[in-house]
Amino acid sequence: MQINEKARQELFNEIDGISADNLNKKPSDDQWSIKQIVEHLYLMEGAIAKTIQGKLENGEVVNAEIKPIEAAINREVKIDAPKYTKPSNDFATLEELKKKLNMTHQKLLNIEEEADKEVLKVKGFPHPVFGQMSLKQWIPFVGYHEMRHILQIKEVKEKLGL
Template sequence: MEINEKARGELFNEINGLSTESFNKKPSDDEWSIKQIVEHLCLMEGAIAKMIQGKLENGEVVNAEMKPIEAATNRKIKIDAPEFALPGNEFATLEELKTKLNVTHQTLLKIEELADEKELKIKGFPHPVFGQMSLEQWIPFVGYHEMRHILQIKEVKEKLGL
């Protein structure tokens, strides 16, 4: 979870100190606010943790080669968020979402700590871009996915003049 810890630290460095107004402000109608980006990260991490847990308990052995998950940070390649990870338009505070992020992060951390390493290597589920991925690779994928969105947050801050 080294990349995940690094990403979370960088995320908090980018968002700490933002006013509630700035956190919720969209640069344009068709772009996400920083709040929506953070909510998306929370939804993704929670869903991935739940999926990993489910596959550890009931998943089948898959043939998943190592994927170049670091490529997830490339913002030049547009990827639509899955329906379950689309953020809402509701107003939220930075502290509310940081609390939710901490919960999803601790859940993923606990799964990694308690899981059988062999099970993480041999079980998996497909990623929409990378194809079949082992559960072992899904854990650091969360960190790379977060790094991608930290770049997006920096773009939004620049557009908002923050």
């Protein structure tokens, strides 16, 4: 969870102090607001944590090879967000967003701490780009995915003049 902790700290450093109006402001009609990016992050983290938990209990042994998950940071490779992680247009405050981020982060941390390490290595599920990934690799993938979107937040802040 080291990359996850680093990413979360960087995320909070990047969004702390942004007003609710600026959080919810889109740089253009076809781009996400900072709030939407953050919502996508906790939706994704929550979905991955839930899937890992389910696979720990009922998943198959896949013995997936180690994938170059660090590549998830590369913003030049465009990937459409899965439907269940697409953010809403609902207004949210920084406090609300941080509360949800903390909840999903704690859930993933609990899984990582409590799960059988061998089961995390041998069981898995497929990623749309990397293919079959072990549950063990899905945990740091969340951190790399977050780093990708921190770069996006920086881009949005620049476009909004923040």
